[in-house]
Amino acid sequence: MHVLAVHSLKGGVGKTAAAVNLGYLAAASGRRVLLWDLDPQAASTFYLRVKPAAGGARRILRGKRDLEPLIRASDYERLHLLPARFSFRHADAELARQLDPGRQFRKLIRPFEKDYDLLLFDCAPGFTTLSESVLAASAHALVPVIPTPLSLRALQAVCEHLNDQKGPTVQPFFSMVDRRKLMHRSITGTPESLARLPLDSMIPYASQVEQMGRYRAPVHTFAGGCAAARAFASLWNEVEALLSHSAPVT
């Protein structure tokens, strides 16, 4: 099973849109995919029309609750969801009590190995004990980056931190790219910026991505031909190539 985390230090950068669309495209390509919504905001859970749960974070994080019965099928073949739980807002406090939270997370996901080819974490923004534990259990961290100096600075901080930790490989890509903005054009167009991002795909700032909340579905299901859908398909192709060159984590 390959394990990927969609993570960002900043919020509102298109993490959930990327996680849901990549999960959908991976499942459409035949992979058995589990998307774990770790964000108490429950946006992935909402997009996939599943009801978020409330409590139980402590028992889950201590490994005292079987996760399998909590999984829900999405509307799409081979794409399953582990819905968000509001009680995960206390996850840091719980994990901080544990000696090795990263190891605990690896232990939690081990039972999924036989049933899934890809586990995709949709992380809450920020560097928290929870996100660090998730990253420790992942092979790659997909990081959406809005082409602004602040976002690039945040990305640099993430890269430096993860390199120190010997964590997952960081795979940033530009997100919410608005070609009308000079700054976006200049940042995404300069060789200096491009050199920093290993993934070439750029997700545009598009109304279709926002409409995911209206349709509660991945972009491909209601606007398959739009630029955003093409960009997510291109991103998935790059991620798929990445997976084919890396050994499964579990």
Add this chain to the structure above:
Amino acid sequence: MPEFAHQTLALPLGEAIDGGALVQAAGFGYVADMPEALMTAYLDTFDGRVFRSGQVLIFHEKPRARILEWGLLAGSKGTRAAVAHIPRWSCDLPRGAGTLRDAIGVRVLTPVVTVHGQRRVFRIIDGLEKTVARVSTISGRIRHAEGEAEMPQLVRVEPLKGFEWAGVSIEEAITAALPNAQKVPNEFEALARVAKIDPRGYEAKLALPLEPSVPAGAAAAMLFRAAYETMVATLPGTRAGIDSEFLHDFRVAVRRSRSWLSRLKQVLDVDLLEHMKQELHWLGGVTGPVRDLDVSILLLDAYRKELPERDAGALAVLEDHILFARRRAQRRLDQALDTERFAKLIRRWPSWLTNMERASMPAAREPVIDVARGVIAKQSKRVCRQGRVIDANTPAEALHALRIECKKLRYLLEAFGPLFDEAGMATLIRGLKRLQDNLGAFQDCEVQSTALREYAHEIGAKRADTIDAQLAMGRLVERLDSRQAAEREQFVKTWSRFDNKPNQAFMKTAFGYAAKRR
């Protein structure tokens, strides 16, 4: 994948139903997806190893994905995975398909039946418009090796993970709405039966319903019919040369026939006997070289593991040489199988069976049990006589001769097994099998050692830069020689396990053969 096992219903042939109307009539809201073209191949080995092991293996070609689905039939959940291409060998199967891999062994996988058609999916939705179950209708035509057939429309109800309650209620409602439909526990079996294909494939193992009172001539016809059916069934695979097991089974059928000819001569017409002997001797000869090379190919991996890395690398030259020789031998075999001589042999075989049934010899009219007792006793005597004189100084030829006699005894025991006590027969065959394995391993060392020497000469004559390969082959010959010596030492033990008191007692009761102790 923790998808729940779906429930499939088959409508009577020629009937069709609109899935949307069906779901609506059952009282559920739904969303219809776009119809999708479907190509579903139900895979199995030629001898039905997947089906016989209670499993199923299905390949789906979809517009954007190729999916392989497998699982146990007995109430278990199926597993699905994306694959790059349709699997042919057990090594092509994804991780997690270990049980299936064990069942398939060395056989090649082929699509037994393929459905070409259309799948319409109706997503059952709840109040929040969330899909809670899927109902799909599948219609199209079945394609198989012999041609095409009409298929019944299938209605599949697929409960979804976390929404099992919906799956149960829609399944009940749809089953009630389709009183004429039949529940299909195994889609492959149902579709194969519609296409008039036996899902169990062909059976190389003899399992004839022989009765003790059947005339020996008729029993001989049954045996030779079974051999003929195996030869006909394995012939396309033998010609294609993709799976060494086809040729192996083909040759076993030829060898069994030759062995029965020599041991059942009293029930066969003399002219027929001589003619069949001659033709089967020829057939055994023309199929031999390819089989020998197949054995060499199958042993290559074992050879590599035995040698140090550098020598193992040098074996690439040997592999090329064997593969080249295998292709050339296969061409010669194909030419032999294309001759009028072979065509005539296959064409005339059914008339030989009639000849056996109507044979006028007195022995042909005797009950088969009497004839079987006599021939098995005689063959047992032959084996015991030859086996008991073998010691450390006996030449290899004597062990080979004993091996051949053991094979003949085994073919007789397998053919007439149903006439005798099952438990005693099983013990006797088990001991004999162990002995054959031992003698086979001894003889294989001899054959492979000789073959490697020949390959080394041939390779050396062709190319000058093959010293490393020849040295590696030399080391292999050394190892084979020492293994052969070990097998010879083992013989004393395997022989005593066969030629023991319980087996002797059984042979005396069952066949009337009492061996004289030395």
